[in-house]
Amino acid sequence: MGEILLSITQLNKSFGTAGGQVQALRNVELQVQEGEFITVIGPSGCGKSTLLRIVAGLDTGYTGRVTLEGAEIGGPGIDKGFIFQEHRLFPWLTVEKNIASDLPLGKPEIRRKVDELIELVKLNGFEQAYPRELSGGMAQRVAIARALLRSPKILLLDEPFGALDAFTRAHMQTVLLDIWRRNRTTMIFVTHDIDEAVFLGNRVVILEPRPGQIRRIIPVDLPYPRKKTTNSFQELRLKVLNAFEKVDELELTDGAGI
Amino acid sequence: MSEGIEAIVKTAKGVREARDYSGTAPVTAYKNVRTSSSDRKRLLSDLGTSAAIPAAVIAVWQLAGSAGLVSPEFLPTPLSILSAFAELTVSGELAHHLGVSMGRAGTGFLIGGILGLLFGVLTGLFRSAEYLLDPSVQVLRLVPHLAVAPLIILWFGFGEVSKIVIIISGSFFPLYINTFMGIRGVDNKLFEVAKVLGFSPVQKLRRLILPAALPGILLGLRLSMAVAWIGLVVAELIGSQSGVGFLINEAKQNSNTEVIFVGILIFAVVGKLIDTLFRAIERTFLHWRDSYQG
Numbered sequence: 001m002g003e004i005l006l007s008i009t010q011l012n013k014s015f016g017t018a019g020g021q022v023q024a025l026r027n028v029e030l031q032v033q034e035g036e037f038i039t040v041i042g043p044s045g046c047g048k049s050t051l052l053r054i055v056a057g058l059d060t061g062y063t064g065r066v067t068l069e070g071a072e073i074g075g076p077g078i079d080k081g082f083i084f085q086e087h088r089l090f091p092w093l094t095v096e097k098n099i100a101s102d103l104p105l106g107k108p109e110i111r112r113k114v115d116e117l118i119e120l121v122k123l124n125g126f127e128q129a130y131p132r133e134l135s136g137g138m139a140q141r142v143a144i145a146r147a148l149l150r151s152p153k154i155l156l157l158d159e160p161f162g163a164l165d166a167f168t169r170a171h172m173q174t175v176l177l178d179i180w181r182r183n184r185t186t187m188i189f190v191t192h193d194i195d196e197a198v199f200l201g202n203r204v205v206i207l208e209p210r211p212g213q214i215r216r217i218i219p220v221d222l223p224y225p226r227k228k229t230t231n232s233f234q235e236l237r238l239k240v241l242n243a244f245e246k247v248d249e250l251e252l253t254d255g256a257g258i
Numbered sequence: 259m260s261e262g263i264e265a266i267v268k269t270a271k272g273v274r275e276a277r278d279y280s281g282t283a284p285v286t287a288y289k290n291v292r293t294s295s296s297d298r299k300r301l302l303s304d305l306g307t308s309a310a311i312p313a314a315v316i317a318v319w320q321l322a323g324s325a326g327l328v329s330p331e332f333l334p335t336p337l338s339i340l341s342a343f344a345e346l347t348v349s350g351e352l353a354h355h356l357g358v359s360m361g362r363a364g365t366g367f368l369i370g371g372i373l374g375l376l377f378g379v380l381t382g383l384f385r386s387a388e389y390l391l392d393p394s395v396q397v398l399r400l401v402p403h404l405a406v407a408p409l410i411i412l413w414f415g416f417g418e419v420s421k422i423v424i425i426i427s428g429s430f431f432p433l434y435i436n437t438f439m440g441i442r443g444v445d446n447k448l449f450e451v452a453k454v455l456g457f458s459p460v461q462k463l464r465r466l467i468l469p470a471a472l473p474g475i476l477l478g479l480r481l482s483m484a485v486a487w488i489g490l491v492v493a494e495l496i497g498s499q500s501g502v503g504f505l506i507n508e509a510k511q512n513s514n515t516e517v518i519f520v521g522i523l524i525f526a527v528v529g530k531l532i533d534t535l536f537r538a539i540e541r542t543f544l545h546w547r548d549s550y551q552g
Contacts, residue, residue: 058453076453076454090465090469093546102456
């Protein structure tokens with residue numbers, strides 16, 4: 001850790017809807033250091049996905065500055081890995097071909113890297129399986145391997161485990177932390193699960209909705225691997241929860257609908 | 259580097275053995291494995307099921323004919339049709355006419371199919387091409403292509419060209435429409451993946467659009483082939499000196515009802531065989547599909 005990898009300053013983003021302009025993000029400021037694991041949490045509609053998609057280059061039309069290694073985000077590309085909530089694998093390709101996608105598996109260098117990644121995400125024996133034959137957790141691991149093969153500078157994860165059951169989700173969290181501790185890939189992880197946010201992140205960014213803005217950033221200085229049952233974990237969890245309750249109050253007084 | 263990998267491998271294995279919560283679903287991967295003998299049994303019983311109705315019809319038909327209940331000029335018995343078939347096969351006539359017919363259908367289908375595919379890809383990929391071409395194509399599509407056949411004969415005469423043009427005009431549309439629909443049906447979410455993975459336009463076409471549109475394209479291929487086959491019959495019945503359609507027409511003039519039946523059967527059987535071939539192609543290329551199999 002040390003160098004600032006991603007810098008977001010004065011970020012504003014509005015959407016035009018039938019009912020007029022809706023501000024999705026207001027004055028978002030965030031500096032992410034190299035190798036950091038950031039979790040972003042907030043209720044639905046707080047703009048957390050929009051924030052991630054802007055960093056990925058998928059959403060444009062914002063004001064403010066978003067730079068990766070000092071350079072403005074031009075558009076989507078392999079330097080910014082993106083994991084969607086659904087695995088979004090190509091259904092006609094096997095696991096290993098999905099990981100390679102447009103890169104030739106025939107090249108010894110690619111072959112070796114794909115094999116390493118299959119080990120890393122623990123999918124040995126399923127190289128030739130098709131997506132329909134995989135469980136949700138396995139498919140999401142393939143998606144992670146596909147992103148990692150491109151050695152992204154930053155990995156953006158948009159509620160990647162949201163559709164998984166509690167056991168698989170806990171398992172995937174350990175797998176992801178394992179990958180992070182080995183590769184030191186900078187991560188921004190969007191979730192709506194407080195436990196997940198505290199379990200994974202170096203810092204938890206709490207967004208509040210309408211308009212989406214950062215309410216608090218809570219550093220989590222617990223050593224890894226973390227245990228969800230310890231007192232220190234629970235204290236931090238409460239701290240995040242408290243910040244949330246204030247968000248909820250705000251929402252109610254604003255009369256904003258759910 | 260390699261040391262690091264070994265360490266990764268070790269932990270990876272450790273974790274997998276310790277708690278692989280996500281290993282519940284892959285049983286489906288092996289669901290389709292069956293023993294070959296039960297496979298064969300199932301196939302035989304399937305065949306038996308589909309053959310029951312035709313077998314019963316043929317039996318009743320033969321009995322009615324043998325008992326003299328129907329006139330042989332009106333409805334020859336299956337056995338006399340079989341002997342006419344044998345005669346035509348031995349003389350080599352059948353092979354000759356069938357070869358000519360298949361050549362025509364194949365040529366027309368090939369040209370019509372390639373054009374349909376080409377136009378379908380163009381209109382599917384480019385909005386401007388869609389606006390330019392699709393309305394005209396849709397208008398032409400709604401004209402029954404057999405209604406245009408007299409015009410085609412007027413323009414191209416009674417020779418081979420008009421027959422092939424009739425087949426082309428039929429086989430173009432199914433492939434065109436299904437290619438277009440196949441491309442427009444590609445999941446938008448996968449386009450985002452292509453963006454994030456930095457696909458070039460060529461890669462997007464080759465790695466995303468064409469594979470995703472393949473089910474539609476193959477369906478179009480099958481429908482085009484069927485239409486080509488129908489166009490062939492019409493083209494040959496209108497006027498020709500060879501082909502299975504000619505065989506039928508000639509038999510009609512000579513009141514040789516058995517041969518008419520042979521011709522009809524040949525059209526049915528060869529058509530079905532071609533359809534089966536295309537289904538097999540579909541199964542080979544689309545085995546990744548996760549859809550209801552019945």
